[in-house]
Amino acid sequence: MIEKNKQISRIVDSFLHKGIKLTHQRKVIAQVITDASDHPDANEVFIRANKIDNRISLATVYRTIKLFEENNVLNRIELGGKRARYEELTDAHHDHLIDIDTGDIIEFVDNDIEELQKKVAKKLGYSLVDHKLELFGKKIKTD
């Protein structure tokens, strides 16, 4: 139990500090997102939150997701016109490798790429504010 409380602290804390109301729904949704390791979409968050407490509507999930995004605790991953997927935002930046056969999303970090990006932006006369890198790959068979 103490473990659980600790897990949601990042999201919860950022709200306590900003005077935003910590409702039952928001706690459950924060919990669901923190517990997820598979980048769920809004509907999936809704389903999981509902299993915990059925007083939660899809509309509230969308409103809460937007709230989380605005408070920089949640990151949206857009995948070509389909439902957007989400992940909790941590301090450690990372990018995504998407398995084109299974849809699995693998996270990775590569500092060399990050550095090159800054360099490229600067060369074009810009300071890099953010970036989005998605690799699409096929699993190499090792049999």
Next chain:
Amino acid sequence: MIEKNKQISRIVDSFLHKGIKLTHQRKVIAQVITDASDHPDANEVFIRANKIDNRISLATVYRTIKLFEENNVLNRIELGGKRARYEELTDAHHDHLIDIDTGDIIEFVDNDIEELQKKVAKKLGYSLVDHKLELFGKKIKTD
């Protein structure tokens, strides 16, 4: 005139070779996309195509864009839940730097980044099929 015909040859050719009907609408839409240098969205393509010939509907623009995508002559750029934008696909691969103040899209190529991506994918057990890199930056003032 000869120049114009030459410009749309890439898109037109891939149709002649595949036995797909080359309708008036498709020619105009191909022309509009080839002439565009600003990554227009579907509605913008519709507006421009209509100026050239008002017998073109939005539905046809969408159908034609999809057709172009399937034939790998058009590339879709997704920008966070808003309308998708498009660009003619050339052999030379490039990525995008988006000006977060103006929405301008600047194209760039960086072979070092491309190479690193392949290396990263391989390290994770994948062969790189495709990738999407978008940098978001603010223009550095030089005054």
Next chain:
DNA sequence: TTTCCTGCAAAGGGTTTGCACGTGT
């Protein structure tokens, strides 16, 4: 002529919103 394409308008899928009620502080 035959097959495929088009325009129109209606449907679709994901996301947002107006409203009256409910809840956290």
Next chain:
DNA sequence: ACACGTGCAAACCCTTTGCAGGAAA
């Protein structure tokens, strides 16, 4: 008590689709 959050259903926006008429081959 008061301000803000919620559920519901309707609205919204972009995109797709069914159908009957129209054009390319």
